Amino acid sequence: MNTNSIRKLFEQVRAGKVSPDEAVQRLRHLPFEDLGFAKVDHHRALRAGMPEVIFGQGKTPAQLATIFSRLAKHEGNILATRADKEQFAAVKKKVRRAEYREPARSIVLQRDKEKYGKGIIAIVSAGTSDIPVAEEAVVTAEIMGNDVERLYDVGVAGIHRLLANRRTLTRARVIVVCAGMEGALPSVVGGLVGVPVIAVPTSVGYGAAFKGVAAMLGMMNSCASNVSVVNIDNGFGAGYVASLINRL
Amino acid sequence: MNTNSIRKLFEQVRAGKVSPDEAVQRLRHLPFEDLGFAKVDHHRALRAGMPEVIFGQGKTPAQLATIFSRLAKHEGNILATRADKEQFAAVKKKVRRAEYREPARSIVLQRDKEKYGKGIIAIVSAGTSDIPVAEEAVVTAEIMGNDVERLYDVGVAGIHRLLANRRTLTRARVIVVCAGMEGALPSVVGGLVGVPVIAVPTSVGYGAAFKGVAAMLGMMNSCASNVSVVNIDNGFGAGYVASLINRL
Amino acid sequence: MNTNSIRKLFEQVRAGKVSPDEAVQRLRHLPFEDLGFAKVDHHRALRAGMPEVIFGQGKTPAQLATIFSRLAKHEGNILATRADKEQFAAVKKKVRRAEYREPARSIVLQRDKEKYGKGIIAIVSAGTSDIPVAEEAVVTAEIMGNDVERLYDVGVAGIHRLLANRRTLTRARVIVVCAGMEGALPSVVGGLVGVPVIAVPTSVGYGAAFKGVAAMLGMMNSCASNVSVVNIDNGFGAGYVASLINRL
Amino acid sequence: MNTNSIRKLFEQVRAGKVSPDEAVQRLRHLPFEDLGFAKVDHHRALRAGMPEVIFGQGKTPAQLATIFSRLAKHEGNILATRADKEQFAAVKKKVRRAEYREPARSIVLQRDKEKYGKGIIAIVSAGTSDIPVAEEAVVTAEIMGNDVERLYDVGVAGIHRLLANRRTLTRARVIVVCAGMEGALPSVVGGLVGVPVIAVPTSVGYGAAFKGVAAMLGMMNSCASNVSVVNIDNGFGAGYVASLINRL
Amino acid sequence: MNTNSIRKLFEQVRAGKVSPDEAVQRLRHLPFEDLGFAKVDHHRALRAGMPEVIFGQGKTPAQLATIFSRLAKHEGNILATRADKEQFAAVKKKVRRAEYREPARSIVLQRDKEKYGKGIIAIVSAGTSDIPVAEEAVVTAEIMGNDVERLYDVGVAGIHRLLANRRTLTRARVIVVCAGMEGALPSVVGGLVGVPVIAVPTSVGYGAAFKGVAAMLGMMNSCASNVSVVNIDNGFGAGYVASLINRL
Amino acid sequence: MNTNSIRKLFEQVRAGKVSPDEAVQRLRHLPFEDLGFAKVDHHRALRAGMPEVIFGQGKTPAQLATIFSRLAKHEGNILATRADKEQFAAVKKKVRRAEYREPARSIVLQRDKEKYGKGIIAIVSAGTSDIPVAEEAVVTAEIMGNDVERLYDVGVAGIHRLLANRRTLTRARVIVVCAGMEGALPSVVGGLVGVPVIAVPTSVGYGAAFKGVAAMLGMMNSCASNVSVVNIDNGFGAGYVASLINRL
Amino acid sequence: MNTNSIRKLFEQVRAGKVSPDEAVQRLRHLPFEDLGFAKVDHHRALRAGMPEVIFGQGKTPAQLATIFSRLAKHEGNILATRADKEQFAAVKKKVRRAEYREPARSIVLQRDKEKYGKGIIAIVSAGTSDIPVAEEAVVTAEIMGNDVERLYDVGVAGIHRLLANRRTLTRARVIVVCAGMEGALPSVVGGLVGVPVIAVPTSVGYGAAFKGVAAMLGMMNSCASNVSVVNIDNGFGAGYVASLINRL
Amino acid sequence: MNTNSIRKLFEQVRAGKVSPDEAVQRLRHLPFEDLGFAKVDHHRALRAGMPEVIFGQGKTPAQLATIFSRLAKHEGNILATRADKEQFAAVKKKVRRAEYREPARSIVLQRDKEKYGKGIIAIVSAGTSDIPVAEEAVVTAEIMGNDVERLYDVGVAGIHRLLANRRTLTRARVIVVCAGMEGALPSVVGGLVGVPVIAVPTSVGYGAAFKGVAAMLGMMNSCASNVSVVNIDNGFGAGYVASLINRL
16 A cells, blocks of 8 residues: 555545545554655665665575566666676676676676765775775775775784875775774774774684684774774675765 | 544545645654554453563662552553562562562562463473572463473483473473573473473573573574573573463 | 283283282383383374474485385375485485475475464564575474465564564464574564564574574574574474474 | 974074984984874864763772863863762862763763754664663763764564654664664664664673673674674763764 | 382282283373382492582572481481581581581581592692682592592693602592693693593683683693593582592 | 613612712703603503504595504504595505494504403494494494493483483493583483493584584583583594593 | 702612612602702703792782792792782781782782893883783883883874884883783784784773683784784783793 | 985975975875884894795685795795695796795795894694694794704693603793694693793694684693793794794
């Protein structure tokens, strides 16, 4: 039941075909969720520039291609994360304009190219191994209409590489920081700027890194007050949150 | 907005005072939750014999007494779990008919004494130290209108104590089993009966018992297929689930 | 030693062929388990509609086929969970009427088609990746003689999908809820209904999901009192417990 | 060495009193950090409306009072978190205008009352036990110049309480959600809005709640993409991040 | 139902007062556990020199005294572990011959002083802080009729203290080793002897000792093949197992 | 330096060829370990019937064959655990009398067939999946000269299978119990007998079994006092400890 | 048996009072540890400036005073860590020259004031709450004869405080870094210097800091190659290791 | 901007081409890091004999070869750890003098063969499975200009193998100890010497070894005060720290 069917009900009431009591009864038995007009409108507004997102990992190339092409029938951008080249080949056959962003392991179809972000999102990585996660954040932020600046391989054990590029940090309206191992970089970055920092622990490291747990705990305990954290390797989530902030 | 106010809206539409379009607009701006008639009715039905429950731990005697007496103004039963004698004294002053169930560390006010349960709920404990948790399940089941049979101190290291009392188990329509340490009892009980077993890990034990974690893991991995698990020391939850099952 | 052999002993005693003292001696040396008549009867009653169950994972196709066909010689239903197509092919050769339920990764032989369940079991999943676990619950409930309704992909981040289908929930006599990641769905479902909810954490997710641990802990701590939990990915266990409850 | 001293060096070079080579030598031996003019300016700008913050827990009343009064000599707002009444009494003696916010367990001295936030920050709590953490976020956001709306006791097991108040959520420019136990609320809230959600796991719960770990893991794995997380019970951090976002 | 009552049943059958069929019926309804003659005898044999054991921790002095004195009415030895002096005072009033073993924090009543152990049990501790646990093993072994030799404070960081006392080790028929922190001592001791070593992790240590977890894991992974492990701080269990071995 | 060389030194001293002072000097520079006569003797005695043991996992067939054949040049038995058929093929080429014990995944060369054990070692397993671990214990015990009785698939969820075979348990002088999942079987077995029980957690199970951790914790917390524990899947260790006990 | 007694034995052999064979016998029965001359000498050398150390925590004032005064009878320095003022008062009564180092919670008796360290040990702390641990390292290094420079409250969220004091770091021959929460400081310090860095995780922090575990994991995974780690809060250990290095 | 460019600025100031104020402005906008002359010099000094290091794991042969050959264009030594033979083949084609150290799984190019270490570094391993990690430490120490002595397979369960080689330990200026399973060896070694011991937990072991966690915890809790720890399997880190110490 949408706006139209409710209007029809009211018209039937006005026409005397349905009594008010019966109308109440009918409403009573509707799944009330369907009354949620505002929600629909609201969501449409919200969705401007929001990509449809598919988590590619664990899906067969055929499955991914099917979902991707089905979504491609509507307007808007599409992002498939954790996708490999084989999956991309399958998608490409069905959606010719789809592109593969190799370092981000993502498939994108960007049709809405409007800028929704008001400033720059800086995406920072501690090491070169963190780059795939960082690039997932980059591609997410870009497809959501943001200008992005990358600052890679500026881990805390060579603090001067970071400081030498502080200008990139201070230019940003919101910053995403990806780091594995001890996950210390968000704290240092957080201390250098006065804007929100989204920290992404990565599964980079070995031994007591516990596949990102050490980094995650480090970031949760950041001594910088402007840091919040998303899941291990969740570059998409960080790019998404940063994009929402950059729209405000 | 309740049934009446919606009926009024329909009547205004019929009277031509409000146009269908405007009526749709008004509905659009209602918090739709308030349309949830069924929910209210449904909940009332659901609540028959359901106690109002207060988690006593961490509340001052005064706080607990205030909440308890406020709830006591409505009909129905009240259960305050994890309550000590000092809290009870405060409650007693305000609600004279409240009673203290010492082994369960619970305060009860039972006004609805109808039997809602169709059969017997057996409450089993592995050791004597598990009894407070088991008694919390007992008092919960009783206040929800069930007949309860206790079977205590029948841990697996003395399996014959359990087997000697198998009749109690086979009489039950649903069984709650409380055990700490290795938490093995639900598996053995589960293997002896063909009814649902609700397992409650308790924080009884020391060292590698990790305050109930060992028992919880044991129960989660039960080799008996009829076992499901609630939180550590959550006698209330087990009694509640068992009561719901016993009403079916 | 069964009922007959014991009766024979008594007859020998009556016939004077065996003295009471010697009879006591003979009983003394019996494995008393064999005296468990009630157990045998009881189990037979209990077993009505209960499937024989094989855990397929880790077994070779040949092993699985052998076990399956051996069980098929007796009456009743057979369920092999965590089985792949190759295993099914091997089973199919020996037991022609066996069927493969692909989404549930299960092999079934359903000969007893009586309805043992008194109402409907709703099987709910948070996401599409949880479906194999949910389907394992479905196939278990069905082979145990229950009517099942599915409600899939109604995770908490889109709460209206769930609310729009609340009728399915309220129709159910018992509900199984499968969810990975944060495992929040059982709490929401639990709050909407007054019947037992069996929660199944799934290993869906990555990073801090820890292969189902995050979901399991979330479910153990559910703020809804009608929730109990089975092991990670244990769709079978949930379907089994739900079936037992639905028979009551 | 500040701007002046560097200018002096240049003037000495121009005056020929110091050779370029020697000037290079002098610079070489400076702690280069002291060259960070921009940093100083930047920080001053950044600090507008930022409170000085003291973590009260573990400090004696005397220690806290000393630190508080020393900071009070400069301009700006002061916030002492995790402070009890005894600590407040000691502070009050030295800083008469200090106030105690009991539910937030915080001492505040708010002299800068300018509004720095552009919209409303909604602070949501799942249960009443989460309120102290939520109030810490409230007091932080307020002292940083934000309008705050509270939405308390809207946990997921009674989802309609939340939905009935959805308007508060949709009005907010950024939302803080505090929840213990299974920590599911941020996912539900995140799914209802299109703005950033800062999730705060609280140590509310018992048993397998592991003092906030279950909630933290749940939030890290949120299926809503707009959720990022801060440390357990870190209401201050959430309020701080939300305030930074609300200034953008 | 004991031997007599079964004999009586047979006699009634022989006398024709009870038909074989009815006799079978009667047996069928007996809790079969009560048929376990052998078990009773067996247990009596087993129990020779076995103490009745009470876990004192968490019991009030009155509770402990009541249990202790009740057990004291039967023959045999009694051991209350984890008991403090206040509890002992209460016991002493009721059972005059009870004694307190301070370093073991145990109350003992030793009436059966026969030697059941065939050789010497060596009880070894790594540090002085492990002594209470070691002494709990000592008192357990002694009350079960064993000769004990102590070897304390011979931790691995001063390996020569251990080697200098190797004779004590080689004299022993079974060895108990108590160690906290890294829990390395059982491996070294195990490598020096050819007899079973029972390892007891203790909660001695701080930080990453995690209250005995580090020691427990170390012992579980012992590179000496003759080591098995009991729970953290479980001196009683180690003394008990060692005593059983020493009786063989 | 062995006994002879020391005697020679003394003789040189007596002959006046070496002064006492110089003799002290010589001793001072000896690796004193070589003085350990007793140790050598002792070890020789100890080793009677002790197998040389090789941990096969992770070794190439060539490596394993080389080590095995080198050891085969000395007398005594050899046991290679965690070995597959390919490794065995390589060993077999070099050591013709080597045999493969498939269920135990072990290669054995048994030349010393003397019985060193005084009684029977019972090896018990909870499920069929635990059999490889149990068989590793069997082969270890047998090669060390023991009589073994197996009791498999007697898990706690079908307690009567265990009780029906209690005679096997009561005949044993020491018992090894292998169980995965909740690891409850050692507690039940421990309660039925008065001899030492060596518990082996196995990695059988899934989800919250955590590859044997749940079973290990369960066994560490056994409520039966006669249980001690070895590492997860360590059938060899259990068989070894049991053999040492059975020699006493 | 020391050098003298062995010489005596040789003299008896030379004098013909003891035959070589008998001498061998006597040696054979000596605890051979006592032959370890070199060890004794070596240890004496090693011990120069090494303090006798007492772990004060958990000891009564009387116990601590007794141990302290007994050690004070020998030469050399004494250090009691984790000691409070009450314990110090008891020590002071027996050993008048003992001093209390309040921030380090340590009691010292420094009689050997020679400098054993060749350079400076820098002791760095991230926050003010880490100071007690840092001071324990300071007092340990000082009593072992080292020059120490402190650098406190230079956590990574304010990286310029650290950089402004880089000279202190570059002057040091070895550096101890104490940090709680995310434990990131050692990585940054490690990257700035070319000398060994000893990292001490502290239990400072709350929530997901897990009493130092987050910091410990961070440090174990340091991306700086010159970092090694000691136990949580183990300022003593860090000071000890640093002192050993500084002597080289 | 390097020294030259700054000197040029000063010359322009002296020549009156740039005013002091403008010069200050220019400096202000420089990334000040580039002013860090001392740092550069310092690092050059520091780097004498320091290898460039590449973590080979996870890199394709082509990637590794590219990085390796690029680094080979500068002077100095190069070390690629965690590299396999295929990677080496690719490197060898580009850098003919590169060598493969098989047991260490490392590729080395050693051009600077000067001795930087002042004494011997002893590298000790508990078992043969720990050798790859130990050899990684060896190759690191050697390429950094140290004399190394190996002492392998001296685990604590055969303590005499270690003691018999104590001379190697006492000769060393710094010791690296690699051990898996219970990780006890560093404590024993630490107790035998008076020099720094760097402990490396290895992932050797199974079950409760948790891939090195048990060993790591054991080492963190070492009762020997001279032990510090690096990450699991981090032979490189241990060799690096030991080399830095040995240069002092």
